[in-house]
Amino acid sequence: MKLIGENLNIVSxxxxxxxxxxxxxTLQELAIQQAEAGMDYIxxxxxxxxxxxxxxxxxxxxxxxxxxxxxxxxxxxxxxxxEAGLKAHKKGRAMxxxxxxxxxxxxxxxxxxxxxxxxxxxxxxGPEGMPRDENERGALCAEIVYKATEMGIPPERIYVDxxxxxxxxQQNQIMSALAFMKMFNDIAPGCNSTIGLSNxxxxxxxxxxxxxxxxxxxxxxxxxMKSAIVDCFDTELHAIAxxxxxxxxxxVHKVEDGEPIDMDSLTKExxxxxxxxxxxxxxxxxxxxxxxx
Amino acid sequence: MAFEPTKQKYTGAIRxxxxxxxxxxxxxxGRSCFPFxxxxxxxxxxxxxAMEVWDKDPGDDWPETAKEPFKDVLGxxxxxxxxxxxxxxxEIVALQTRSADPNADDKPAxxxxxxxxxxxxxxxxxVIVWGVASHEKDTEVMRLVAEQCSGKxxxxxxxxxxxxxxxxAACMGYDHVVVASTPIDVNLAKQxxxxxxxxxxxxxxxxxDPTTGALGYGxxxxxxxxxxxxxxxxxxxxDKLANPMVNNIGIEVWKTKEAGQTAEExxxxxDPKTRAVLMEAITAIxxxxxxxxxxxxxxxxxxxxxxxxxxxxxx
Numbered sequence: 001m002k003l004i005g006e007n008l009n010i011v012s013x014x015x016x017x018x019x020x021x022x023x024x025x026t027l028q029e030l031a032i033q034q035a036e037a038g039m040d041y042i043x044x045x046x047x048x049x050x051x052x053x054x055x056x057x058x059x060x061x062x063x064x065x066x067x068x069x070x071x072x073x074x075x076x077x078x079x080x081x082x083e084a085g086l087k088a089h090k091k092g093r094a095m096x097x098x099x100x101x102x103x104x105x106x107x108x109x110x111x112x113x114x115x116x117x118x119x120x121x122x123x124x125x126g127p128e129g130m131p132r133d134e135n136e137r138g139a140l141c142a143e144i145v146y147k148a149t150e151m152g153i154p155p156e157r158i159y160v161d162x163x164x165x166x167x168x169x170q171q172n173q174i175m176s177a178l179a180f181m182k183m184f185n186d187i188a189p190g191c192n193s194t195i196g197l198s199n200x201x202x203x204x205x206x207x208x209x210x211x212x213x214x215x216x217x218x219x220x221x222x223x224x225m226k227s228a229i230v231d232c233f234d235t236e237l238h239a240i241a242x243x244x245x246x247x248x249x250x251x252v253h254k255v256e257d258g259e260p261i262d263m264d265s266l267t268k269e270x271x272x273x274x275x276x277x278x279x280x281x282x283x284x285x286x287x288x289x290x291x292x293x
Numbered sequence: 294m295a296f297e298p299t300k301q302k303y304t305g306a307i308r309x310x311x312x313x314x315x316x317x318x319x320x321x322x323g324r325s326c327f328p329f330x331x332x333x334x335x336x337x338x339x340x341x342x343a344m345e346v347w348d349k350d351p352g353d354d355w356p357e358t359a360k361e362p363f364k365d366v367l368g369x370x371x372x373x374x375x376x377x378x379x380x381x382x383x384e385i386v387a388l389q390t391r392s393a394d395p396n397a398d399d400k401p402a403x404x405x406x407x408x409x410x411x412x413x414x415x416x417x418x419x420v421i422v423w424g425v426a427s428h429e430k431d432t433e434v435m436r437l438v439a440e441q442c443s444g445k446x447x448x449x450x451x452x453x454x455x456x457x458x459x460x461x462a463a464c465m466g467y468d469h470v471v472v473a474s475t476p477i478d479v480n481l482a483k484q485x486x487x488x489x490x491x492x493x494x495x496x497x498x499x500x501x502d503p504t505t506g507a508l509g510y511g512x513x514x515x516x517x518x519x520x521x522x523x524x525x526x527x528x529x530x531x532d533k534l535a536n537p538m539v540n541n542i543g544i545e546v547w548k549t550k551e552a553g554q555t556a557e558e559x560x561x562x563x564d565p566k567t568r569a570v571l572m573e574a575i576t577a578i579x580x581x582x583x584x585x586x587x588x589x590x591x592x593x594x595x596x597x598x599x600x601x602x603x604x605x606x607x608x
Contacts, residue, residue, distance in 0.1 A: 168480045285525045285534070287484035289491075293533070 005039035005232035053081030134179035155190035304530035313419025343385035406437035439463035519583035543591030
């Protein structure tokens with residue numbers, strides 16, 4: 001799986017401040033850490049960024065590329081900032097994060113993806129907002145992939161994002177995103193996929209977020225997810241993405257398949273993975289104390 | 294081949310919880326099927342109705358139509374509670390300690406608790422004591438109430454995450470029931486019951502208050518969350534949510550604009566009393582279908598309507 005580091009983000013206290021103050025050194029340190037952690041892309045989330053977006057993105061991309069060779073994911077709703085980032089992006093192929101399945105977004109951004117030969121995240125967020133189930137996800141996916149390929153954008157440049165919801169508010173939406181993933185190769189053959197993984201643990205106690213992210217990643221991986229937008233500091237998670245924890249993957253698959261599990265024979269870590277898989281998959285209802293039950 | 298209706302498979306049951314003591318004690322729960330699905334499981338106890346009594350004269354907080362049946366007892370909580378039981382057939386009294394509200398009268402906890410004790414001693418039905426959702430003030434009041442009414446098996450509400458240790462401990466110490474209150478979210482409801490369990494509160498001493506709205510004011514969302522709690526308890530075998538539910542309905546319905554508008558203000562909405570009573574009864578029936586076990590209502594006419602509904606559904 002390819003990993004997109006999410007930490008350079010306007011809402012982060014440290015890096016948000018660095019962005020506002022044009023503090024290149026702090027941001028470059030993070031970029032180096034992301035490269036060392038094995039990230040494949042560095043996400044540059046500057047928020048909507050208003051009238052400064054263009055200037056900020058033109059400044060930021062070369063600052064990052066001064067210290068690392070990784071491609072950047074240009075993460076903003078600001079169309080001018082996206083174009084500025086694409087112009088400034090000289091190392092590898094840039095990624096637009098993201099293009100929603102709404103006419104005004106596709107009309108503005110798909111031509112840019114084509115012109116700059118960029119990859120893009122196709123966020124399955126339609127004119128009516130969040131899709132309600134896997135079928136609406138399928139329809140949105142077909143629409144944007146059709147539009148893009150008709151313009152001559154190769155399918156492998158498209159990273160379809162079925163939208164990650166938090167386990168503690170919309171667990172049923174996780175199930176429909178997973179159901180979509182199981183149909184994905186038939187709907188959009190040759191396309192790539194990605195997911196904003198950390199959202200699964202949004203609102204959970206901070207110290208318990210990694211295990212939710214890790215188990216969610218295992219489940220996505222099983223159903224063919226090609227990449228994920230992740231916390232660049234969670235090395236356990238990266239090990240799972242690289243396939244270095246096959247025993248944990250097998251265990252989570254067993255939970256998903258409803259096979260009986262002898263909890264007494266497991267280690268603490270394994271038991272926690274089983275419990276976490278059960279809350280993510282809706283076998284048991286989430287509560288902040290799910291690991292203690 | 295004969296027609297075989299599909300049957301829901303249940304993996305859990307709602308546990309029984311008793312409030313009050315003696316002949317008039319009330320037991321709710323024990324249900325092993327969806328509400329009123331007696332063709333699929335057991336529903337040994339009917340849902341019960343508690344009537345709302347304030348520990349002060351509600352004054353302008355209540356529309357005239359709500360005050361009318363109680364006009365001779367407003368401001369006298371003991372007489373008011375007795376009237377609910379003797380005349381209107383209340384099976385439970387829900388005493389709202391509004392006089393304690395730190396943003397209004399802010400009556401000292403000792404005085405509030407003394408009135409609660411008088412009411413509790415004056416009626417033989419169980420009493421739910423409902424605070425003002427101020428952690429500090431409710432803790433002060435409920436500690437005194439718990440001690441002074443020791444042995445009465447009251448239900449104390451609302452017990453929230455922020456004061457569950459204080460009020461939960463008081464309930465354990467003096468053997469009362471905890472009404473676990475969370476802001477309309479199934480995961481938070483589960484979490485609070487886990488925390489109460491960790492504290493040592495016994496499972497059969499917890500009622501769930503999912504914090505619900507009124508017709509036109511969040512009723513559908515309330516229904517969905519209650520339905521989700523019921524499903525988790527009965528079909529997912531979620532032990533932490535297998536407790537009876539209580540809904541504080543009167544206070545939500547009667548504070549809405551429509552329940553308070555006079556015939557002159559809203560002629561298109563018909564007779565003010567009928568309108569508000571129906572709003573209250575519809576909200577109550579909706580929550581019965583979602584799994585409610587105790588409904589706190591205000592108007593004697595809605596009480597009558599909902600009671601007859603329960604009788605017919607249980608027949």
